[in-house]
Amino acid sequence: MEILTLKRPDISFSDEIHSYRQEFLDAGSPLNGCGPLADMEDPAEWVAHTVRFEKGDDIPEDMVPSTQFIYVRESDGKILGTIQIRHSFTPFLETYGGHIGYSIRPSERRKEYAKQMLHDCLPYCKELGLEKVMVSCVDTNVASRKTILANGGVYDGTVWEPEEQVNFERYWITVE
Template identity: 40%
Template sequence: METIHLIQPKKSHETAVQDYIEEHFSFGEDSLHGSSLLTEMESYSAWLSHLTKQSDKATVPSDWVVSTTLLAIRKKDQKIIGTIDIRHELNEFLLEFGGHIGFGVRPSERGKGYASEMLRLGLDYCKILGLEKVMVACYKENIASARTIRKNGGVLEREFSHDDGKEVQVYWINLSDKR
């Protein structure tokens, strides 16, 4: 696995982000995990504006929490490997269903260890935010995500059936255990 780093999306990433989106669509995927509504915005500029609002307590919508959405970029070739959304706190909805972190890896780069490294870097960011415990959830059928979460210290707390009928697993990661 090549080295990656997490960076905030900028206008200069627009073409690379479009390529990232198109790859998901070409694999038959219509939602991008950890991207904070990327595919639901009318334009890349609108998405960047949305991210700016999400990162400021004064402008975040009342039913959302402050969050930071980052691109995982491979250092060698600057290719976008994935996206990760880090919520700085949990509201009632996120405590029940979503957790602190959502992440996704582009289909052609899965199974190479990038998700584990993205989550590790995301947990480092959570430590900077002062979080002591982090909740991460995934569908039970998503064995790769569950493995990634456990590899990063996730301990299964509970499982439940989501409204869509899929089983969800909720994990907690104690950041004081991670040095």
Template identity: 40%
Template structure:
């Protein structure tokens, strides 16, 4: 059964397969993996580099952890089924003005071969208790206005539309029961 877990080196091969899928479909890897591509992307194949990447994923949750200037701590989680990496999710611990406007607390991506199977909805649902433990009562989740799949995922998880800003829809989801 798929589950959210902390990043782990045992998913190395499957993670690399997922990154190849994103590239093959023409996805912008920076949209999927943000700053990680710049630092690790060209060398992920090397076990030591991948281990350093996984360690960095864990360290980003720390208040004084490594991350680009202006970024907030975030909890990185991978969605896996057995030994298969299906996607990733990040919970930002607080909102900056930019995140309040466009980015939100939660961002997620599902590898292309695993889409349309309910994984995004399950990932978002399963992330809410993590956010609650971080002291976040309601998470802000955003999506592009024309991304109907993300809109359905957010609304199915209790997302309440606050507004549209530019090309983004902004939803709030309560983390409590």
């Protein structure tokens, strides 16, 4: 059985972080669930950013602390995905963005990794004191909807987000 592990990113993963980011940019795929990685060419800068946000030190007033994980396949050390857990809500997160954002690198999609990664982060949500988490997806994102539903997501409604001009479907997952 494959061993897949959620880890906090550190600079020992610099080469992997670099190739992960580049793969998304080359594919024109959105880097969700990894904060500003798309804008940060230097992996060390991103790692430092994740540390700062988990501690909640020196972060902008309109943002909340978050924990960043990378999802690593132990057999080859490859980063398969990223998942970010927000410790609380801003008004935007409460209505649209939710507690959790994630993505799986293009070359590793459709192998059930997203379903497994979301499942694996739920115990950490409980450690944070979250009894249920809101997870959302744009209404055209079939794969993300199925990922949420596979993890027990209960549909709460759809809201129109005027800036991006998209419908967000909101789901709640009870953390066991």
